[in-house]
Structures are given as structure tokens and as C-alpha cells.
Amino acid sequence: MAAKIIDGKAIAETIRGEIRAEVEKLAASGVTPGVATILVGDDGGARFYRGQIEKNTGTVGFAYFDHTLPADATEAEVLALVESLDADPAVHGILALMPMPAHIDQTKVFNAIAPVKDLDCVNPADIGHVLLGDQLFAPATPSACIEILDREGVALQGLDVTIVNHSNIVGKPAALLCLNRNASVHVVHVYSKDVPAACREADVLISAAPVKGLIKGDMVKPGAVVIDVTTIRGEDGKQVGSLEWEAVCAVAGSATPVPGGVGPVTNVILLKNALAACKAQVGVA
Numbered sequence: 001m002a003a004k005i006i007d008g009k010a011i012a013e014t015i016r017g018e019i020r021a022e023v024e025k026l027a028a029s030g031v032t033p034g035v036a037t038i039l040v041g042d043d044g045g046a047r048f049y050r051g052q053i054e055k056n057t058g059t060v061g062f063a064y065f066d067h068t069l070p071a072d073a074t075e076a077e078v079l080a081l082v083e084s085l086d087a088d089p090a091v092h093g094i095l096a097l098m099p100m101p102a103h104i105d106q107t108k109v110f111n112a113i114a115p116v117k118d119l120d121c122v123n124p125a126d127i128g129h130v131l132l133g134d135q136l137f138a139p140a141t142p143s144a145c146i147e148i149l150d151r152e153g154v155a156l157q158g159l160d161v162t163i164v165n166h167s168n169i170v171g172k173p174a175a176l177l178c179l180n181r182n183a184s185v186h187v188v189h190v191y192s193k194d195v196p197a198a199c200r201e202a203d204v205l206i207s208a209a210p211v212k213g214l215i216k217g218d219m220v221k222p223g224a225v226v227i228d229v230t231t232i233r234g235e236d237g238k239q240v241g242s243l244e245w246e247a248v249c250a251v252a253g254s255a256t257p258v259p260g261g262v263g264p265v266t267n268v269i270l271l272k273n274a275l276a277a278c279k280a281q282v283g284v285a
Helices: 008-027 044-059 075-087 106-112 124-132 140-151 171-179 195-200 245-249 262-282
Strands: 034-040 063-069 093-096 160-164 184-188 204-207 225-228
Touching: 008 140, 008 262, 034 044, 034 075, 044 063, 044 262, 063 075, 075 093, 075 106, 093 106, 093 262, 124 171, 140 171, 140 225, 140 262, 160 171, 160 195, 171 184, 184 195
Parallel strands: 034 063, 034 093, 160 184, 160 204, 204 225
Antiparallel strands: none
């Protein structure tokens, strides 16, 4: 069996076009979705992410607001900035870029972001809504997995889903999103007794384990959909995922590559979240 390679870039471009169309409709009412980032200090990874957000918001016609504070900014100054952005009607989404300097309590920052503007879903209230299944939006990476399955015509109801990861930002919310679609979900991790057995049961296998080549071909159910969330920088500098790629593709029905799979879709899901936040705040259905 030769697995279908799921083209995340193509899915992302389709979603981007849908967002642009919605932005044009909002513009007719004088509304422009606005996204603000908060960067404290000069962490290289955070600066790169900030640049990606600025680039991505520009591709769909969003307004972008950059707020950069020095590394010695106080926690009170960061919280005051969050408060001002919460109150700013031009800002519909806020992203607090991590890591922040050690003297700043990131939990306080997360809790200060208004839930309706919390694009990363770091405020506990937003995760609570994901648990209840009545969320306005959900964390971007797990949402990207669901979006890919939807675009591929995979209805989760009644399927067995195995998620290899139990982190707060991927594994747990992904499990909730799948449960809310009436899937049977098995979450495994480094402390699980038999990860391969759990993987072999899955109609849909979502791997977010930060281990190159962890998922072998004999760990995949024939015909399964395999979603690889992991991005690892190989020794040659190239991005690789957690699948033993050729072996998995010989068994799976379809699979996402790295790069070009979940990553591009995650980027546009943040934009989709911002659009939903904007529409909720301005009262547009």
C-alpha cells in the first residue's frame, strides 16, 4: 500500500483564501481584524515567531501590532500592556511570545489575556471551553490536526484515535477535540506500558512525540490516517518528523509529511482563530 501524502501547504492556501474573503466582507463594515504580539527581551526563537506572525497576518489583510519590551521590563509593566491590549478595540487577538525572562510569571501573563482575545488558548478559561466542547476556537496545532482530517473527509465519530503525546499544548487538547467528535481516544506517552500496541489499534494516529523515527511501519494499522505533528531539526539541518517515513507510508492509507504537513496548517489556524475572535467581538456571525 502506498499512502496518500497529505499536502498541508495546499490545505493552508485554501484556508488562507477563505479568510481573505471573510476579511473583505468585514472591510465593507469598516472592520479590520487586528493581532498584537508581546515580546519581552530578545530571544531568537520568539523573534523568529514574531516575524512569522507579522508575515502571515499581512497575507490575509489583518492589522498587526508589535509590542516589544526590554528584557528588564517588570512583570507589572507586562501585565499593564496586556490590560491595555485587552481594552483596545482595534486588537482582536493577543499572542504573548515565549519564553519571557525568568522574573516574569508566564501563568500570570496567560491569565491576564482576555479569553476572547487569547489566540493561543493559554488562558485556562479557553481550555475549559475546549473541554466542554463549546469553544470559540482551540489551540492552533491540535486544531490543525482536526482541520486536516476534515479537509480529507475523515469523520472521527466511532473511530479509534491514538495520540502519542500528553502535553498541555498538543496531546491533551487534541484528545478533547477528538472526544468532542465522538471518537474513542487513547493517549500514550513516555510512561505508557505499550505504545506500539496502542498505535496499531488506531484508525487515526496523531504523533507529537519529539523523537525522530519513533513511529515504525509495524506500529501502524493498515489504511490508517497518520498525522505527524513533530518537527525536529536533523543533523543535516533539515526538518524531520517522528515517523519512519517510508515504512509508515507502506502501511498507512494517508500521512502528513514533515515539512509541509501540519506546520503550514497550524500557521493559518492562528489566523482563523483571530478571525473568529474579531467576529465575536464586533458581533458579526
